[in-house]
Amino acid sequence: MRKLLCFIIVIFTVLYTSAQSAEPIPSLMESNLKIYVVVGVLTIIFSGIIIFLLSMDRRLKKLEEGH
Amino acid sequence: MIHLLKQQWWKYTAVIILLYVLIGGMLVPLGPSALSLYPVSIPSDTSVNFTITGYHTHFEDAKDLQVWFKPTTGTQFYKADSIVPIINSTVRIVFHMPKSNLANKHSENYDLVVNDSIDGTLTTVYAMTVAAGTGESSPAVTPANQPEVNQLKFKAFAFPFQKILFQTIRNTFFHVPMWFAMMFLLIFSLVYSILYLRTGKIEYDILASQAVATALLFGVLGLATGMMWATYTWGQPWPNDPKLNGAAIGVIIYLAYIVLRGSLSDEIQKAKISAVYNVFAIVIFTLFIFVIPRLKTVDSLHPGNGGNPAFGKYDMDNHLRMFFYPAVIGWALLGFWIMSVRVRIKLLQHKKSLL
Structure with a gap:
């Protein structure tokens, strides 16, 4: 679980820094008639729901282990 | 209710609806629009070559392309002298404006009006400016008052092309339903809080509290996606908008509900106090989300608020609705x-x- 979270954070950091060095973020977001804003919104929703599910998963695990 | 929650059919329905919304909402193109005009500033009494760039337009395919310039403050239309469509998205025109038509003004702003039988009428406001030259004026041009334009909007199956919004109009299917889902869950939670207070069944308390916890997820997602959208359309992530502040307060009110439950150790006491709190919370939440942003004295950027036209009348069109209503049901x-x-x-x- 913790390993997975670390992995996600590392991946995001790498993506973020590489996107920054390629070209400034605003121009990417404004390009192609702002379609990347929609991509960003969908990413936020997806990751939000995944984080919520992971927290539920942890709770269920505790219950299964009988604490 | 617990029995219904364990059933599968409505979960499959949710998946199918959300797939429809995701695929359709992302694949349907934007409608045609006149994107840009070059040059944007011309002197009077000179024949100027303009290039008009369109988006998803059919300048070449439609054999009846017409181009006009209309003073932004006026009602007359001036026809372009020669119209040569290069490709479907590019047209070259020649246009000149005599100084005598400027009515002694130093300069005048013009809207661009493009019309053809496939794309309908496309208007770009403040498309260009004519500056009055110092030389001799050519004879005045008689403007047409009511040109024969096709009033049809567009035949293609497409979402409306709106300046500033552009493709982000698709966020209507992702940002807005977050709030609808939150609202449905909160109403569900209110019903079970009241039922708990009447019967004292602990299952009802569990239903109410878990509905609030899930509603909070959608509230936070609504705020986060809204900030993302606002950054690139309203210019900043958190403009001073009453609906934004109201939504943030609403989320905090329900965070307090979770904190309140966590602070009480006795199960019965926890259930009773939080049920009463929940009934009051929905009242305050409704006031902040639906009443205050709609007051005439408050200015809001959100459609349907602060004297803005009601949601659905100008901001939605039938193609958007085909995906928006399923999106609300699917996310809920x-x-x-x-x-x-x-x-x-x-x-x-x-x-x-x-x-």
């Missing part, structure tokens, strides 16, 4: 799905604690 069902899993975990926990 997904919310109830997540809630049902939480409820079942809690029920197990409760059963175990009784043993």
Whole structure:
């Protein structure tokens, strides 16, 4: 679980820094008639729901282990 | 209700609806629009070559392309002298404006009006400016008052092309339904809080509390996606908008509900106090989300608020609605799905604690 979270954070950091060095973020977001804003919104929703599910998963695990 | 929450059919329905919304909402193109005009500033009494760039337009395919310039403050239309479509998205025109038509002004702003039988009428406001030259004026041009234009909007199956919004109009299917899902879950939670207060059944308390927890997820997602959208359309992530501040307060009110439950250790006391709190919370939440932003004295950027035209009248068109209403149902069902899993975990926990 913790390993997975670390992995996600590392991946995001790498993506973020590489996107920054390629070209400034605003121009990417404004390009192609702002379609990347929609991509960003969908990413936020997806990751939000995944984080919520992971927290539920942890709770269920505790219950299964009988604490 | 617990029995219904365990059933599968509505979960499959949610998946199918959300797939429809995701695929359709992302694949339907934007409608045609005149994107840009070059040059944007010309002197009077000179024949100027203009290039008009369109988006998803059919300048070449439609054999009847017409181009006009209309003073932004006036009602007359001036026809372009020669119209040569290069490709479907590019047209070259020649246009000149005599100084005598400027009515002694130093300069005048013009809207661009493009019309053809496939794309309908496309208007770009403040497209260009004519500056009055110092030389001799050519004879005045008689403007047409009411040119024969096709009033049809566009034949293609497409979402409306709106300046500033552009492709982000698709966020209507992702940002807005977050708030609808939150609202449905909160109403559900209110019903079960009241039922708990009437019957004292602990299952009702579990349903109410887990609905609030799931509603908070959608509230936070609504705020986050809204900030993302606002950054690139309103210019900043948190403009001073009453609906934004109201939504943030609403989320905090329900965070307080979770904190309140966490601070009480006695199960019955926890259930009773939080149920009463929930009934008051929905009243305050409704005031902040639906009443205050709609007051005439408050200015809001959100459609349908602060004297803005009502939501649905100008901001939605029939193609958007085909995906927006399913999106609301789909995301709400997904919310109830997540809630049902939480409820079942809690029920197990409760059963175990009784043993």
